[in-house]
Amino acid sequence: MEGELAQMGKFIGAGLATIGLGGAGIGVGNIAGNFLSGALRNPSAAPGQMANLFVGIAFAEALGIFSFLIALLLMFAV
Amino acid sequence: MATEATEAAGHAAEASGMPQLDFALWPHQIFWLLVTLVAIYLLLTRIALPRISSVLADRKGAITNDIAAAEELKQKALRAEKAYNDALAQARAEAAKIVAEARAEIQKDLDAATARADSEIAAKATQSEGRIAEIRDGALEAVTEVAKDTAKEIVAALGGKADARSVTAAVNARLKG
Amino acid sequence: MAGEAVVPLTEDVDGQMFHIDPMHQFQIHPLFGEGEVHWYTVSNVTLWLAITVLVIAAILIFGTRRRAMIPSRSQSVAELIYGFIHNMVEEVTGHDGVKYFPYVLTLFLFVLFANVLGLIPTSFTTTSHFAVTVTLALMVFLGVTLLGLYRKGLGFLSMFWVSSAPLAIRPILAIIEVISYFVRPVSHSIRLGGNMMAGHAVMKVIAGFATMAVVSPVVVGSIALIYGLETLVAVVQAYVFTILTCVYLRDAVGDNHH
Numbered sequence: 454m455e456g457e458l459a460q461m462g463k464f465i466g467a468g469l470a471t472i473g474l475g476g477a478g479i480g481v482g483n484i485a486g487n488f489l490s491g492a493l494r495n496p497s498a499a500p501g502q503m504a505n506l507f508v509g510i511a512f513a514e515a516l517g518i519f520s521f522l523i524a525l526l527l528m529f530a531v
Numbered sequence: 532m533a534t535e536a537t538e539a540a541g542h543a544a545e546a547s548g549m550p551q552l553d554f555a556l557w558p559h560q561i562f563w564l565l566v567t568l569v570a571i572y573l574l575l576t577r578i579a580l581p582r583i584s585s586v587l588a589d590r591k592g593a594i595t596n597d598i599a600a601a602e603e604l605k606q607k608a609l610r611a612e613k614a615y616n617d618a619l620a621q622a623r624a625e626a627a628k629i630v631a632e633a634r635a636e637i638q639k640d641l642d643a644a645t646a647r648a649d650s651e652i653a654a655k656a657t658q659s660e661g662r663i664a665e666i667r668d669g670a671l672e673a674v675t676e677v678a679k680d681t682a683k684e685i686v687a688a689l690g691g692k693a694d695a696r697s698v699t700a701a702v703n704a705r706l707k708g
Numbered sequence: 709m710a711g712e713a714v715v716p717l718t719e720d721v722d723g724q725m726f727h728i729d730p731m732h733q734f735q736i737h738p739l740f741g742e743g744e745v746h747w748y749t750v751s752n753v754t755l756w757l758a759i760t761v762l763v764i765a766a767i768l769i770f771g772t773r774r775r776a777m778i779p780s781r782s783q784s785v786a787e788l789i790y791g792f793i794h795n796m797v798e799e800v801t802g803h804d805g806v807k808y809f810p811y812v813l814t815l816f817l818f819v820l821f822a823n824v825l826g827l828i829p830t831s832f833t834t835t836s837h838f839a840v841t842v843t844l845a846l847m848v849f850l851g852v853t854l855l856g857l858y859r860k861g862l863g864f865l866s867m868f869w870v871s872s873a874p875l876a877i878r879p880i881l882a883i884i885e886v887i888s889y890f891v892r893p894v895s896h897s898i899r900l901g902g903n904m905m906a907g908h909a910v911m912k913v914i915a916g917f918a919t920m921a922v923v924s925p926v927v928v929g930s931i932a933l934i935y936g937l938e939t940l941v942a943v944v945q946a947y948v949f950t951i952l953t954c955v956y957l958r959d960a961v962g963d964n965h966h
Binding site for chain 2: 757761779814844
Binding site for chain 2: 525530
């Protein structure tokens with residue numbers, strides 16, 4: 454019984470942890486959208502900022518990956 | 532997950548569901564990863580990178596040389612074009628000169644011919660005028676003659692005795708009047 | 709730990725087996741025979757690392773063997789990779805960073821080809837293991853830190869002391885900067901490993917649904933889409949890993965922008 458409760462808790466916790474991925478999605482979309490609107494205003498400057506775009510997306514995405522990792526840890530390691 | 536219990540690997544049975552978190556396997560992976568990285572690094576620095584950079588440098592040199600050669604050829608072409616244009620301009624000037632000369636000569640000839648023709652025409656005109664005057668004088672004389680004769684005849688016919696001199700004088704006076 | 713009391717997810721109500729085991733693909737097992745995986749054991753990890761090396765050698769060495777002035781297709785691929793990473797290193801780290809170009813290229817090629825080869829069905833993705841990515845990230849982290857201390861001495865630490873900020877909040881900023889500096893290897897490794905693992909696990913889970921005849925057409929279509937997305941992710945993650953390496957390297961060799 455206790456094992457089942459613990460397992461239920463793990464699954465609920467893992468599911469809750471995946472909510473964090475939504476934040477990463479918002480962040481990445483925000484960066485890409487702002488990049489696009491900036492690029493449309495000044496298309497000639499856009500290629501030079503591709504590196505910054507990817508670095509920004511990587512940073513935003515990393516935090517989402519952390520929450521995904523928490524979910525995995527709850528599922529498999531706890 | 533429970534299926535791992537059936538795994539042949541010794542770790543898997545007691546391990547969690549994520550092989551990534553099985554720290555007993557880390558030395559194995561790290562060891563082979565380091566071997567791999569050293570292998571890639573040696574392959575790159577010993578063989579691949581010198582080769583690619585030499586190819587790129589060769590190509591850059593070749594392109595620079597080709598561009599220089601092309602520039603030289605372009606200069607040559609420009610020079611040739613200039614020489615051609617000069618020759619063309621010179622030929623054109625010469626042709627213009629020849630044309631002007633020919634025109635002047637023709638003009639001279641023409642002027643001479645015109646002058647000759649003019650003088651001929653003038654001579655002919657004077658001659659013709661002389662003849663016309665002659666003819667006119669002749670005609671006037673003939674008219675006087677006819678008028679005298681006619682007057683004499685008329686006077687005679689009217690029964691008068693015509694004095695030749697007075698008739699002539701009268702006719703002359705009439706003709707002049 | 710997942711105890712014996714745990715009901716297997718792989719068994720549905722009727723006791724029929726649903727073969728959805730997204731983590732099975734990450735198993736490490738010896739190539740020859742059975743038994744323990746010691747540090748020297750030749751396993752599937754070794755196999756796929758070796759294949760990665762062979763593919764890199766094929767493209768960068770075999771492809772350029774003719775040293776042609778006018779490149780063949782394989783040679784121009786090698787030249788493209790070379791030029792791409794060379795430009796990236798030069799642009800991000802500045803002129804001083806170019807001498808570390810072979811290290812950066814080694815990392816890029818390894819991560820790129822490990823990611824892409826991992827997309828071959830039934831293959832093993834070496835970069836989906838945190839052992840690999842953490843080692844890579846720690847190599848970058850330790851390398852950059854030691855290089856910065858060696859080249860700039862204690863001046864390297866001025867990076868944490870934001871001189872453009874008001875004096876009052878500088879200590880707080882210094883603490884934040886130090887924390888973010890030490891989080892770098894964590895995010896650097898977890899990003900790559902997490903992306904690879906998540907992508908492969910998602911593909912496996914979705915592929916597992918293909919055993920249900922009703923939804924299988926949808927599943928096959930979405931697998932194709934996700935496969936394309938994962939190919940993009942594999943390349944982008946290699947790019948991101950490399951450019952972050954360059955960004956970190958700039959702190960050690962370039963002018964400080966902090």
